[in-house]
Amino acid sequence: MKNKLIALIARSVEACNGKGLLPEVDLSRIEIEVPANPEHGDYASNVAMILASQAKQNPRKIAQSIQENLDDSEGILERTQIAGPGFLNFVLKDDLWRNVLRDILEQKDRYGCVPIGKGKKIQLEFVSANPTGPLHIGHARGAVVGDVLSNLFEAEGYAVSREYYINDAGNQMNNLGKSVWYRLRELTGEKIEFPDNCYRGDYIKEISGDIFRKEGGRCLGENEETTIQRFNEIAGAVILDGIRQDLKDFGVTFDCYFSEKELYRENGVGRLLDDLKRQGFIYSDGETLWFKTTAYGDDKDRVVIRKNGEPTYFAADIAYHANKFSRGFDTLIDIWGADHHGYIPRLQAAIQALGRDKDDLKIILVQLVNLLRAGEPVAMSTRSGEFVTLREVLDEVGKDAARYHFLMRRSDSHLDFDLEVAKKQSNENPVFYVQYAHARICSILRMAQERGMSLPDFAAIHPALLAEPEERTLIKMMARYPEMLEGAVKTLEVHRITFYLNELAGMFHGYYNKYKVVTEDAALSSARLVLVEAVRQVLVNALKIMGVGAPVKM
RNA sequence: GCGCCCAUGGCUCAGCUGGAUAGAGCGCCAGACUACGAAUCUGGAUGCCCCUGGUUCGAAUCCAGGUGGGCGCGCCA
Structure with missing residues (x-):
């Protein structure tokens, strides 16, 4: 939808050029957004304000020229308006919105998936905890973020491989x-x-x-x-x-568990270092071998072979990432605890020395979880044996609540995980709010079925009956689902899905309390059944990406 | 000392990469089930978006310098 509008604007600007209303201008910064205030239309563009400085004209005047030259041959626009400092607001025809319901009912599980990945091979490496003790709650956050991000990439058409690196050689x-x-x-x-x-x-x-x-x-x-x-x-x-x-x-599975020992087979690490030496990235000070990471912006060079002849962890890690690339992945994503951030420059230097682009390796830092018990911090250390295990959390909190909890914040912000609060299965837990919306819809559909009303096809209903403001809002919210997913992939921000779900569920609950879906009015009931079924489908799709269940009853 | 991250109502956090009147949840106050499920909904109060400058039509958002907090700065992994 956004792209259509951008094209529409671009054509209009061209037309203005032709008529001499506007000079030649750069259109790359045109943006379309969904205004916070519904009075500002369904979509708004800042195009006139962007052009104002280039064209040296009043933004409202530019907006007017563009508005007058819009060629809406497809007939998607109800109306346009110019507002504020020069926003061009678009109101789309209601039919267009309602067609979203048809798309959802037809595409089902696939609704929302935009195949932007085009089969590109991407690998995500996460958890990778040393096998020296059971996973604790601190590992859980990285596990969920990695898993959901993988699901998201898969949904968007990437060929995804999930990998766990076993540090078993140190x-x-x-x-x-x-x-x-x-x-x-x-x-x-x-x-x-x-x-x-x-x-x-x-x-x-x-x-x-x-x-x-x-x-x-x-x-x-x-x-x-x-x-x-x-x-x-x-x-x-x-x-x-x-x-x-x-x-x-916990709902997290890997395609590959990769052993660090593999890298040393047939002197793999040594041979890689020799290669890099030939290319001039490695030098000796007589006792140790150094990697020239400063060549790519690191603070200082790093040791790869110690004085005692043993390779460092870093040496193996270079070999590991070389190995990953040799397996044909276009992009690598590593998910680390934020305490490893100091390690980023040297690894990025290394992959550039390997001849790859810096952006071929993306590193997501997940802030450590601050574990509390009834407000009091709990010290954790694998070595001392004092920790709360993932198993314990799973048994007491459950998979769904635990996963949802870890997805409620951006991964680079600190997360307080209070055991007492998490264990409470109360309505404070937002996962129930979303799941309840799903169960409620299932209940409506069941009840309709019992009364002899099966779910109608979109073609069989009168979409125009869905004219209440809450219905329009719900439909627009669902229309935004694909854009939301795309944004989450591009920014690697999985928490956006959580916030979207919460908002969609909230809109549904409000609607449910105000209007009755199944009534004496058969035509209206049919239309509303289609509406709530669409909501259910979107909830299911999003929950599936999060790896959280969508219960039919609670 | 150097580097990275963070700073938004009482608390926990969003804020869609610079937009229009800064939003949710929790908590607090007042209401709504003879009803398709009240794990729900409706309404109400609360803000120097850490400070100071800068960039421009426009800044919570970008830049510089501070302040406060977290984390790193091994020939550990």
Whole structure:
């Protein structure tokens, strides 16, 4: 719709050029928006104000020239008006709006999907928590944002791949094995001092207990180093299984779990560094190898091979992103906790050194969740074993409420998650507000069915009967759904869907309380059934992208 | 010290990339079920959009400099 209007304006401006009313001007900044105030029409354009400075004319006069030269051969305009400093406001014909209902009923699940992706391959990497402990509530936000963004990209016609990067090649894995080793020594009766760099959580004791039950006293083996290595593999696998299960129950699944160890196979990291060295991005100071990230705006160069000969995490990460690109993705999106923001410049430098455009990698920072219990902050640390697990939240709050909660704010703003509030299944929780709207509509449709009124086709109703202001508002709101999705994709802002849903549900509730859908008037009832069915469809479509259920009854 | 993010009613936050009178929810006050589901709705009060300058037809939004808060600044991952 917006595009149609832009084209209309552009043609008019051209016509004005021809008649000498306006000079040649740059039209790239024409914007069409939905005015906050309905009195200002269905759409408004700032075109005259933009042109005013270029054309050196009064904006209202320009608006008038454009208005007079509009060629509405399609007949979509009811009227236009000039207002304020020079806005050109458009009021569309009601029929045009009502056709949205037809589109929704015909397109069903696909309504709202604009195929702007055109099959472009995009990869989203998220969660990627070290498999050294169960997922906690802090990981949940990134998981939901990544999952919903993936859904959104899919809806908009991208070929999406979801990936979890398993950091299983670093020191932290060794500490995991060591943690198990210490617990097992305890179980065999030894008195030990549990080290600070080991993990204290109860899950370590459970894993150790399992091993002890199976193997008894011989579990500690002969050689300390190989035993710890063995434990870290066992524990890593058990924990990763748990993570997968938690994510699945949270509605988050991945196409690929990528192991960091893969990168070292056949000296992959080393070979990549050699390549980069040949291109002059890597230099040695005699003891260590440095990557020249300053060449692309980083504050200082970064170490890739340590003095002890071991590659850094960064070295592996360069190889990882090179690997991603080699798999044919056009765009990569990484979702990180905001505490990693300092890492962005060096990774972006790296992908440019790999010959990619800076924009081929987009990094979304998700602010850390501030966990509270009845208003009091709760300290969390994987190492100390003090944390609230994702599992716990799922069991107590439920998938839908938890997911919705994490989608209510922009991802770059801090989020307070109060356990006591979240656990309360009260009407304070907005997810119920939206789901209730859906259940209510289902209830209406059920009841109509019982009275022998099945849902009519759009062709069978008289759309003009939907003339109440609330009905027009609802229809316009639904017409904006595709634009909303497109905006959310372009800005990578999933919270927009939440706000849209809340507003649509609110409009429906208001309408419901004021008007009766099913009445003695058969024609009116039919039209209104189509209207509420359309609302239901849009609610379902949006909730599906959010991974939140749309219950028929509550 | 340097860098990134944030600052909007009492609280939690939106504000569609610069538009017309700055909006929701919670909380507070007053109302609405013999009704298609009251997990709902209707009405009411509350604002130096952190401060100071700048950019222009127009700024909560963009720029500069402050103030206050969060987070980073390893040859950890």
